[in-house]
Amino acid sequence: MKKKRYDQEFKEQVVRECQEVGNIALVARRHGLSKNTVYNWLQATRKNGSVIPLPRDVNQRLLEAENRLESLARENDQLKRLVAEKELELAILRELRDRVNPQ
Structure with a gap:
């Protein structure tokens, strides 16, 4: 039986x-995949931070890991800013709600 190869973009999607x-089984069924295949992709993502495997060469592996770490740090900063904005909005709304006579 021949193994089918999927591109990285499809795996990430x-x-x-x-x-x-x-629900892994539902998504696998929707795409016509085995749930074990999808589960393996999820495990690889949890282990490596991505479905894309790290290169075998040590120097390239370190460079790729650094790039992924920088990317995650940028995403983390963006998410922190979003949370801060939402917290500010909630604080303003709570203050308006608690006013005796809001007008």
Whole structure:
């Protein structure tokens, strides 16, 4: 039996969908995949931070890991800013709600 190869973009899309939906079997069925295949992709994502495997060469592996770490740090900063904005909005709304006579 010949193994079917999927491109990295498709794997990342399926993994993102699994994380959003929360049901591996449903997503696998929707894309015509084995749930074990999707589960393996999820495990690889949890282990490496991505479905894309790290290179075998040590120097390239370190460079790729640094790039992924920088990317995650940027994403983390963006998410922190979003949370801060939402917290500010909530604080303003709570203050308006608690006023005796808001006008």
